[in-house]
Amino acid sequence: MSLYFMKLRSIVAIFGFLITALVTGQDKQITLQEIWNGQFRTEGMQALHSMANGNQYSVLNFDRQSGASTIDIYDYKTLKKVKTLVSSEDIPEIQRFLNYSFSKDESKVILTTDNIPVFRRSTLGHYYIYDIASKKLTKVSEDLIQEPTLSPDGTKVAYGFENNLYVKDLNSGNVEQVTTDGEKNKIIYGITDWVYEEEFSFVRAFDWNAESNQIAFIRFDETDVPEFSMDVYGSDLYQTQHVFKYPKAGEANSKVSLHLYDLNSKKVEELKVDKAYHDFYIPRLKWTNDADVLSVQYTNRHQNELDLWMINTKTKTSKVVLAEKDEAYIDVTFNLTFLEDNSFIWTSERDGYNHIYHYSKEGKLIQQVTKGNWEVTNYYGFNEKANTIYYQSTENGSINRDVYSIKLNGKNKKRLTEKEGTNSASFSADFTYFINTYSSATTPQEYTLHNSKSGKLVKQIKDNKALSKQLESYVLSEKEFGTIAVNGNDLNMWTMKPANFDPNKEYPLFMFQYSGPGSQQVANRWNSANDYWHQLLAQQGYIVVCIDGRGTGFKGAEFKKVTQKELGKYEVEDQIEAARILGQRDYIDASRIGIWGWSYGGFMSSNALLKGNDVFKMAIAVAPVTSWRFYDTIYTERYMTTPQENPSGYDENSPINHVDKLKGNYLLIHGSSDDNVHVQNTMLMVEALVQANKQFEWMIYPDKNHGIYGGNTRLHLYTKMTNYIKENL
Numbered sequence: 001m002s003l004y005f006m007k008l009r010s011i012v013a014i015f016g017f018l019i020t021a022l023v024t025g026q027d028k029q030i031t032l033q034e035i036w037n038g039q040f041r042t043e044g045m046q047a048l049h050s051m052a053n054g055n056q057y058s059v060l061n062f063d064r065q066s067g068a069s070t071i072d073i074y075d076y077k078t079l080k081k082v083k084t085l086v087s088s089e090d091i092p093e094i095q096r097f098l099n100y101s102f103s104k105d106e107s108k109v110i111l112t113t114d115n116i117p118v119f120r121r122s123t124l125g126h127y128y129i130y131d132i133a134s135k136k137l138t139k140v141s142e143d144l145i146q147e148p149t150l151s152p153d154g155t156k157v158a159y160g161f162e163n164n165l166y167v168k169d170l171n172s173g174n175v176e177q178v179t180t181d182g183e184k185n186k187i188i189y190g191i192t193d194w195v196y197e198e199e200f201s202f203v204r205a206f207d208w209n210a211e212s213n214q215i216a217f218i219r220f221d222e223t224d225v226p227e228f229s230m231d232v233y234g235s236d237l238y239q240t241q242h243v244f245k246y247p248k249a250g251e252a253n254s255k256v257s258l259h260l261y262d263l264n265s266k267k268v269e270e271l272k273v274d275k276a277y278h279d280f281y282i283p284r285l286k287w288t289n290d291a292d293v294l295s296v297q298y299t300n301r302h303q304n305e306l307d308l309w310m311i312n313t314k315t316k317t318s319k320v321v322l323a324e325k326d327e328a329y330i331d332v333t334f335n336l337t338f339l340e341d342n343s344f345i346w347t348s349e350r351d352g353y354n355h356i357y358h359y360s361k362e363g364k365l366i367q368q369v370t371k372g373n374w375e376v377t378n379y380y381g382f383n384e385k386a387n388t389i390y391y392q393s394t395e396n397g398s399i400n401r402d403v404y405s406i407k408l409n410g411k412n413k414k415r416l417t418e419k420e421g422t423n424s425a426s427f428s429a430d431f432t433y434f435i436n437t438y439s440s441a442t443t444p445q446e447y448t449l450h451n452s453k454s455g456k457l458v459k460q461i462k463d464n465k466a467l468s469k470q471l472e473s474y475v476l477s478e479k480e481f482g483t484i485a486v487n488g489n490d491l492n493m494w495t496m497k498p499a500n501f502d503p504n505k506e507y508p509l510f511m512f513q514y515s516g517p518g519s520q521q522v523a524n525r526w527n528s529a530n531d532y533w534h535q536l537l538a539q540q541g542y543i544v545v546c547i548d549g550r551g552t553g554f555k556g557a558e559f560k561k562v563t564q565k566e567l568g569k570y571e572v573e574d575q576i577e578a579a580r581i582l583g584q585r586d587y588i589d590a591s592r593i594g595i596w597g598w599s600y601g602g603f604m605s606s607n608a609l610l611k612g613n614d615v616f617k618m619a620i621a622v623a624p625v626t627s628w629r630f631y632d633t634i635y636t637e638r639y640m641t642t643p644q645e646n647p648s649g650y651d652e653n654s655p656i657n658h659v660d661k662l663k664g665n666y667l668l669i670h671g672s673s674d675d676n677v678h679v680q681n682t683m684l685m686v687e688a689l690v691q692a693n694k695q696f697e698w699m700i701y702p703d704k705n706h707g708i709y710g711g712n713t714r715l716h717l718y719t720k721m722t723n724y725i726k727e728n729l
Contacts, residue, residue, distance in 0.1 A: 029536075036529070057074055108150060108170075119194060127145065143162075146159060167263065194675070213262065216271070253633055297336075351371070373556065377401060388431070390452070442479075479495075484547060493578075495544070496545070498543070517553075552571075565649045567628060594729045619667070622669045665696075
């Protein structure tokens with residue numbers, strides 16, 4: 001669902017975890033206050049951008065004393081700062097900026113000066129365009145706008161405002177209103193609706209062509225989409241309501257259509273393809289290198305058929321160049337890449353694992369570039385000069401990530417990273433260098449510069465040794481990786497035991513999981529604040545375990561898609577059986593096993609407590625789905641089809657229908673302003689529990705969204721959960 005496990009944009013990025021070796025003098029105990037005040041935050045590199053010359057990169061820096069923002073340019077070879085390209089101290093109109101993006105020719109840069117969150121990815125903000133040569137500053141609009149995007153030639157900027165699309169000429173200052181009938185909760189142009197943003201992971205639904213004279217965009221007609229409303233309590237005498245369009249499973253979606261704005265003729269026209277679609281999605285649009293050829297992806301409502309179209313806007317002709325089908329579903333990605341000859345790179349699970357393919361511009365398969373029983377997890381790009389593709393994969397084990405290079409013909413594959421753990425790359429524009437971000441369960445993030453041809457280390461950039469040093473004084477437990485044989489599968493697992501673990505004693509077991517389709521929690525990386533909380537629980541005598549059951553990702557399509565049409569069946573069976581198996585170990589008290597999760601994980605922990613009532617003593621569910629009938633179309637129907645087609649799949653595995661089985665202790669938590677998993681899920685679960693005369697505990701956080709954060713909220717939430725575990729496990 002994008003029910004991503006607590007990916008929160010407004011929280012401090014508190015990554016961190018543990019150092020395995022126990023050092024003499026390690027006696028400090030982790031506290032909840034330390035976790036949530038940023039005590040263990042890691043240092044990073046913000047808004048890294050490789051400059052077009054291939055020799056330099058830019059980074060966004062903040063001066064905490066002066067409050068100034070700068071875009072600083074660094075040299076790849078020396079890693080030394082070459083110059084400050086833009087500083088808010090030199091711009092009287094701007095106190096500071098929060099982000100930046102360059103025009104294609106890097107002559108101009110868009111500066112984000114403030115923004116107001118709308119939903120998970122969307123914001124409203126004020127933006128300025130800074131001309132680097134003339135130092136001229138242009139405010140895009142006095143209004144709060146969305147997704148300002150410079151044309152490739154840097155002369156114009158397109159943006160969304162109040163559901164309409166606008167173009168501003170930066171030379172004349174003239175603003176053209178491209179569309180006029182945009183209306184809240186009715187018609188949207190060029191900006192996605194709620195469900196597209198959440199589930200297809202993009203907000204900007206418009207794109208400039210190569211010659212800066214055409215803009216393709218999607219129109220969303222959400223007139224028939226049912227509305228959802230949430231009370232916002234605030235601090236006034238009367239509450240207000242937030243009302244927005246939200247298509248729940250089986251309900252009407254936005255009607256989408258594709259349009260083109262010609263900047264020369266000033267005309268808008270609808271672009272149609274040569275196929276009659278019914279109830280479909282347009283999850284991606286992207287211009288090819290040909291200024292008159294637009295690529296568009298169409299998928300049916302079940303998302304098990306995906307067509308890649310090429311539309312010629314000059315001749316008004318269209319052609320399907322690639323058509324994929326799957327018995328379950330097809331993941332939409334951002335990996336489509338056009339080479340100079342307009343042949344293209346595509347990733348697909350067609351052979352059972354996610355791999356890279358090269359097609360001609362007509363859609364003829366030229367080469368399957370990567371092969372094997374492992375997954376390509378990121379596609380970084382193609383170096384035309386060296387005829388080489390760069391990617392990230394799980395070749396070194398599904399819990400690890402490494403960076404590789406391979407020729408376009410699938411030969412000369414080379415592993416470019418050496419350290420076992422999680423490696424991810426940011427390549428220079430000409431692919432001469434890459435900056436590698438590395439971490440593991442024992443090593444916080446390290447940033448290093450490498451030669452892209454050999455992978456050889458060029459220079460160290462930044463590490464987090466200060467954090468490692470700081471953690472040496474704490475009592476910490478090792479995160480042990482392994483597998484557990486459950487229901488015929490070897491499932492990935494990590495275990496965290498108390499630092500003073502005694503195999504002759506019995507310990508309560510507390511299980512953590514997320515379990516959503518394609519997700520992963522058991523990974524060899526430096527993790528989030530939750531790991532510190534799990535460390536805190538281990539300090540207090542609990543064994544904490546995390547298991548990725550069937551349905552999770554990076555072990556092939558068959559393993560991932562086995563849960564199709566039955567979310568909450570096999571995943572729950574795996575958690576229950578794993579708990580049974582672990583409970584047989586001499587050092588685990590089988591009468592004291594608990595489980596928790598957030599979002600999809602809360603759906604799972606609720607089900608586990610109810611269906612595994614002879615195994616689990618307690619469960620905590622945060623922001624859980626309690627019936628898939630309450631969740632959105634795109635995510636839910638991808639895995640379940642519609643409730644009309646699959647009523648038993650929806651009902652037999654929804655915890656709301658199993659409340660009569662409750663025996664253990666149950667804590668239910670939700671934010672009242674959760675626009676993603678609505679508090680309706682918890683309210684109807686509560687009503688079902690009450691009518692079944694089942695006792696439980698629950699907590700509502702007023703005006704908090706799916707992330708449940710802000711002020712002391714996180715500290716309060718984790719204090720409550722910690723106390724509940726102490727009292728009930």
